[in-house]
Amino acid sequence: MLCALGLLAAPPAAARDGGDGPGGVGAAGLSAQVVRLYEDAARATQRYETGRREAEAQRARALRIEALLDRERRELGVLRADLGRIARAQYRTSGGMPLTAQIVLASSPEQLMRGQQVFSQTNLAVNNAIEKSRRAESRLARDEGRAAAAWRSLERRNTALAELKKGVERTLDEARWRLQGEADASVTAGSCPGAARLDQKRKKPTSAWVAPVETYELSASFGNGGSRWANRHTGQDFAVPVGTPVRSVADGRVVAVSCAGAFGMQIVVRHSDGYYTQYAHLASIAVDQGERVEAGRWIGQSGTTGNSTGPHLHFETRITPEVGSSVDPARWLAERGVRLG
Structure with a gap:
C-alpha cells in the first residue's frame, strides 16, 4: 500500500516542465493539475489515516506482547525458585544418597522401599520442574523475538507514513505556488488568461445556497x-x-x-x-x-x-x-x- 501511495507524492511529468509546449503545462493545465493534486492529497490523507490506525493497532499488539513477556518472566522466576527449593529439600532428606549406602543403612526392607519411593518422587519433581523451566525459557525467548520484530515493523511503518505525507504535501505546495506565480503575472499584465476549466465531479447540491468554499x-x-x-x-x-x-x-x-x-x-x-x-x-x-x-x-x-x-x-x-x-x-x-x- 505504501509503495502505491508513494506515486502520489511524485510530481506528474507535466508538473516538471514549464510553458505550453509538448510536455509543458500552461495556466489552465496547472489549475487542473492543482485540483488533481488536491484529490490525490485527499486520498493519500485518507489512506494515511487508515495506515495510522493500523499502526496504532499494531502498537497495541506489541504492548500486549510486552505484557505477556512480563508475565512469562515472573512465571520463570517462580519456576526457578521452585527448582531451587526442591533441590535443597532433596539434599536435606538425603535424596542424593547413593543406592548402595541406602541398602546398607536401611533397617528393614520396608524402610528401603519407602526410601526408594521418596527418592523416585523427588527425582520426578525435579525433572518436571527442570522441563517446565526449559519450556518457559524457550517460550520467553520466542516471544522476546516477536516483540522486537513488532516494534521494528511499527517503526518502519510510521517512518514510511510520515515520508508519504510529507511528499504529497511538498508536491501540492510546489504546484500551488507555481499557480500563484502564473496568476501574479496575469494581474501585473492586467489581463486575464482564458478560463481554466476545472473537472468537477458533478453532484446535486443539497441546498440552493452553499458556502463559497467547503473547508475553511x-x-x-x-x-x-x-x-x-x-x-x-x-x-x-x-x-x-x-x-x-x-x-x-x-x-x-x-x-x-x-x-x-x-x-x-x-x-x-x-x-x-x-x-x-x-x-x-x-x-x-x-x-x-x-x-x-x-x-x-x-x-x-x-x-x-x-x-x-x-x-x-x-x-x-x-x-x-x-x-x-x-x-x-x-x-x-x-x-x-x-x-x-
Whole structure:
C-alpha cells in the first residue's frame, strides 16, 4: 500500500516542465493539475489515516506482547525458585544418597522401599520442574523475538507514513505556488488568461445556497477596522490554501471577470434575487463573463493576488455589482440557510 501511495507524492511529468509546449503545462493545465493534486492529497490523507490506525493497532499488539513477556518472566522466576527449593529439600532428606549406602543403612526392607519411593518422587519433581523451566525459557525467548520484530515493523511503518505525507504535501505546495506565480503575472499584465476549466465531479447540491468554499477557517469579517483597508472591511475572508476550489454560492450569471487592481483576479456573479456576490484574490478563473453557473459550481481557485497579505478568499455580497454596496455576507448567507463557522 505504501509503495502505491508513494506515486502520489511524485510530481506528474507535466508538473516538471514549464510553458505550453509538448510536455509543458500552461495556466489552465496547472489549475487542473492543482485540483488533481488536491484529490490525490485527499486520498493519500485518507489512506494515511487508515495506515495510522493500523499502526496504532499494531502498537497495541506489541504492548500486549510486552505484557505477556512480563508475565512469562515472573512465571520463570517462580519456576526457578521452585527448582531451587526442591533441590535443597532433596539434599536435606538425603535424596542424593547413593543406592548402595541406602541398602546398607536401611533397617528393614520396608524402610528401603519407602526410601526408594521418596527418592523416585523427588527425582520426578525435579525433572518436571527442570522441563517446565526449559519450556518457559524457550517460550520467553520466542516471544522476546516477536516483540522486537513488532516494534521494528511499527517503526518502519510510521517512518514510511510520515515520508508519504510529507511528499504529497511538498508536491501540492510546489504546484500551488507555481499557480500563484502564473496568476501574479496575469494581474501585473492586467489581463486575464482564458478560463481554466476545472473537472468537477458533478453532484446535486443539497441546498440552493452553499458556502463559497467547503473547508475553511474564517479570518477578517465584515466591518473589521485596520490599516489594511481604507475604511472598513467590506467582506468575509476565508483562510484557505492557494488553489482551493471556489464555488458559486447559488445559481446565477457571471457579470464580471477581471485580473487587475486591489482585488487581483476576481469574479462577480448576479443571482436571481438581485444580489451580487464577489470572489476575489483568486489564483485562477474557471468561468467566462456572461456564463451561467449553478449553486456549488467551481468558478475558480483561491489565491493571494492583488492587495493580499496571504492566501485566502475575499467574499462579498452586494446590492449592485460595484464596490461600495456591500452588505454583511455572513448574515446574508445565514438568512439563506448557510451558517459560517
